[in-house]
Amino acid sequence: MNVESDGTLPAGVPVDDAPGTSARFADELIRPFAIGTVSVVSLIQFAERPPGQLAWGFAVAAIAAGLATSIVPWRRLPGRMRITLVSVFMALGAMLFPLAKDTAAPALVFLASGTAGEKLASRRAAFTIAGAGTAVAAAATWAATAVLHLPHESPWWVSLTVGVPVYIGRARRERADALAASDLAAWQSRRAAASEAREAALEERGRIAREIHDVLGHALSSVAMQLDMADALHAEGRDLDANEAVRRARALAVSGIGETRRAIHALREDTLPLPETIADIARGSTAGFEVRGEPGEVRVEAAQAVIRTAQEAITNAHRHAPGAEVNLLLDYDDRLIRLIVTDTGTAEPGAQPNRSGSGMGLIGMRERASLLGGTLYAGPVEPVTPGWVVRLELPR
Incomplete structure (x- = not known):
């Protein structure tokens, strides 16, 4: 857009805003x-x-x-x-x-x-x-x-x-x-x-939508599945199994409420540096935490993905390996930011690690990492060594 030769704006610019x-x-x-x-x-x-x-x-x-x-x-x-x-x-x-x-x-x-x-x-x-x-x-x-x-x-x-x-x-x-x-x-x-403000608002809406999808979507779909199962079991006269399915649905609903609260907390933590946010999550879960490299500016989307992955990985570790020691490592380099969450397997006498589950949390974390151009690995620390590792890598 150029100024006309008589010092005015071209046609199409609102008169109230036009210079000249x-x-x-x-x-x-x-x-x-x-x-x-x-x-x-x-x-x-x-x-x-x-x-x-x-x-x-x-x-x-x-x-x-x-x-x-x-x-x-x-x-x-x-x-x-x-x-x-x-x-x-x-x-x-x-x-x-x-x-x-x-x-x-x-x-x-x-x-x-x-x-x-x-x-x-x-x-x-x-x-x-x-x-x-x-x-x-x-x-x-x-x-x-x-x-x-x-x-x-x-x-x-x-x-x-x-x-x-x-x-x-x-x-x-x-x-x-x-x-x-x-x-x-x-x-x-x-x-x-004004355009940047609109883009920022749309970006924030998209981020909140992903949080709702990852947390509430998973929880509600699991609750619905259990209730459908309870209805089918009740129709077959298996009332005890139906009641057990209802109890599992309630447990999933309670877990979903907790996940939602953590997600809301994470959304409010954008103003804090990422290491401090992960440190707060680790302290709240009695997990170890270490920062390696020089922390610097990280995209909001990448920081949110790291926060959500840390929460999901700690939750899974406590759910599937009760009593295990959990450690978080936040690693910075020139191009990437890495989050590595490891647990040592179960430490409770007589208990066995249980990695069974729907896998929806891992799927959501992988999708989030893929959207940001990164990768996520979740699996045993070593084939013959007890313990589990979740490794997230994202471009800065």
């Missing part, structure tokens, strides 16, 4: 008012003291050209048409300059010079028109005195000043362009900030 207001104000009010005022005063003066037909002709033509530069939709004119219109205004004003010195009409050539500086995008064209207008005004002044023998009422060098307002016009234009560019940058910055 000062330039539009000058184009739409100040210039027409000035040219209109000079034109009306000149015509009144001509009516009171009628000049020659030559002066009348140049005056009417110069007034028409001046009003055209202010009334015609400037943005819709091609570049050559703009140059032509301003050139005609400047030439007619310069020719009129020595013919009506006792009226306000000579001011038109000064307005034409300022218009060339402010309205034309090409600096070369503006100064060329102003220079040519100055030459025409000087020649017309000489001709009016030497050829037409009109009374010389002002110094001859005054005609050389008609091009001076082009500098004022250029200064106004460059200031208007700078303000328009600044307003445009601010407008684009607001749009970008």
